[in-house]
Amino acid sequence: xxxxxxxxxxxxxxxxxLGVWQASNEQVVEAISTxxxxxxxxxxxxxxxxxxxxxxxxxxxxxxAREDIFVTxxxxxxxxxxxxxxxxxxxxxxxLDYLDCYLIHWPVPSLGQYSKAWEExxxxxxxxxxxxxxxxxxxxxxxxxxxxQTGVTPVINQIEKHPLFQQKTLSDWCAKHNILVQAxxxxxxxxxxxxxxxxxxxxxxxxxxxxxQVVLRWHLQRNTxxxxxxxxxxxxxxxxxxFDFELTAAELKTIDDLNKDQRLGPDPLDFVGLD
Ligand code: NDP
Numbered sequence: 165x166x167x168x169x170x171x172x173x174x175x176x177x178x179x180x181x182l183g184v185w186q187a188s189n190e191q192v193v194e195a196i197s198t199x200x201x202x203x204x205x206x207x208x209x210x211x212x213x214x215x216x217x218x219x220x221x222x223x224x225x226x227x228x229a230r231e232d233i234f235v236t237x238x239x240x241x242x243x244x245x246x247x248x249x250x251x252x253x254x255x256x257x258x259x260l261d262y263l264d265c266y267l268i269h270w271p272v273p274s275l276g277q278y279s280k281a282w283e284e285x286x287x288x289x290x291x292x293x294x295x296x297x298x299x300x301x302x303x304x305x306x307x308x309x310x311x312x313q314t315g316v317t318p319v320i321n322q323i324e325k326h327p328l329f330q331q332k333t334l335s336d337w338c339a340k341h342n343i344l345v346q347a348x349x350x351x352x353x354x355x356x357x358x359x360x361x362x363x364x365x366x367x368x369x370x371x372x373x374x375x376x377q378v379v380l381r382w383h384l385q386r387n388t389x390x391x392x393x394x395x396x397x398x399x400x401x402x403x404x405x406x407f408d409f410e411l412t413a414a415e416l417k418t419i420d421d422l423n424k425d426q427r428l429g430p431d432p433l434d435f436v437g438l439d
Contacts, residue, residue, distance in 0.1 A: 167407060168205075169389070171319035172342045175296045177265070178234055179384055180404060181206025183348065183393035189218030191395045196222035200233075202401045208322075208391040209258075210238035210269060211250060216257035224259055235260060238269040238300060239285070242438045244277040247284035251293060266294040267322055270435055271306040278302075282310045282318075298322070300348070301432040304337045320344045324429045325388060326352035327364075327379060327422040339387065346389040351376055353428055363418050371409045380406045382419040 168176045182199040184192045184207065192215045196207060205228070209219045216237060223233060235258065243250035251266065266285055271278045278299075285297040298320030299307065311317050321338050325331050325347035335345045358364055359375035368375045376392070380403060383390045392403045411419075430437070 169344065171296055171344055172317060173296055173319050175264075175319070177296070177320070177344070177389065178204075178206040179389050180204070180380070180406070181208050181234065181236075181389075181391045182400065183208045183391035184215055184219065185210070185213050185348075185393055187213075187215055187218075187393070187395050189215050189221070191215075192218035193222045193225075194397075195395045195400060197226060198397045198400045199404075200226050200228050202404050204400075204404055205232060206234040206236065206391070208236045210240065210267075211243070211254050211257075212238070212240045212269065216254055220257055220259035230260070234264040236265040236267065237263055238267045239281060241270050241272045241275070241436065244268070244272065244275060244281040247281050247288065251288055255293065262292060263294045265296045265298060265320065267298045267300045267320065268302070270301045270430075270437060271299070271303070271432055272436055273306065273433065274436060278306060279309055279313045282314055282316070286314060286316050296320070298343075301435070303334065303432055306432075307341070307343070317341060318343055320346050320389075322346040322348055322391075324349055324427060325383070326350055326428075327358050327382070327419050328352050328356060328424045328426040329428065330420065330423040330425075332423075335386075335388065344389055345387070346391060347383055348391065349428055350383050350388075350390040351379060351392050356426075356428070358422060361422070363422070367411065367415050367418065373406075373409060374402055377402060377406050378411070378415075379419065381409065381411055382416060385411055385416055
């Protein structure tokens with residue numbers, strides 16, 4: 165299994181990256197340094213995480229070439245009518261002149277602005293400020309609206325996805341449209357008990373891997389990209405060591421069977437989040 169994959173627009177994206185939600189500017193500098201040393205080449209941030217300047221600082225002091233690192237940021241809900249400025253602000257905090265990927269963070273259907281925002285992302289891509297454009301927390305009806313109105317399909321849909329909330333119908337719909345699914349909270353925000361479940365620990369023991377590594381491997385073999393978050397050096401290193409073993413079909417099914425349709429985050433249909 166190679167460590168990156170081609171998107172619909174021809175650009176490549178690493179299958180695994182570092183998420184940095186809920187990490188401070190100081191914490192991300194350290195975490196990203198550890199991650200880059202461990203082989204990570206994708207960082208997932210967002211303007212609302214209030215740590216883009218830390219991410220920028222980490223990238224500035226590190227020796228890995230800019231073109232070898234994939235940086236994703238996201239347009240916050242209150243900026244859907246202010247895309248150009250929001251993007252410029254993100255780039256300035258990140259000390260970058262382009263993003264590898266820019267996502268609309270949430271559709272916020274009640275605002276009725278996501279299509280207009282998408283048109284602005286298309287312009288930003290044409291202007292070279294962003295290499296690839298995608299969405300997050302979008303349902304098929306929202307993506308269909310974007311495609312109908314602009315003819316441009318998002319390359320990624322970043323959605324909540326983990327063993328307890330597998331979103332199979334949405335994932336299959338994205339796959340059918342060649343939209344890559346990237347899982348947020350791929351570890352169910354620290355496991356929520358699944359790391360202690362016997363079904364998971366027995367697979368982990370068999371491969372001498374941790375339960376978290378088994379879960380990440382399950383995502384990858386189910387064609388899902390992952391952005392596990394950690395600010396703990398040993399876990400950052402552990403989470404990328406998932407390309408040297410392979411789960412059997414029966415083991416994949418064991419993890420599939422843990423699904424409880426249990427959301428940990430908001431529902432995209434009614435989440436507004438303008439703060
Ligand atoms: P994760 O599922 O990645 O879990 C992170 C938690 O798990 C942290 O508490 C971390 O602890 C712990 N952890 C990490 N690795 C291990 C391990 N090997 N063993 C045990 N525990 C571990 O949750 P997130 O919600 O952070 O999601 C990941 C990323 O997805 C975010 O950081 C963000 O980039 C993105 N995201 C996007 C959203 C969106 O709307 N688009 C919404 C939410 C997240 P510690 O850090 O202390 O090591």
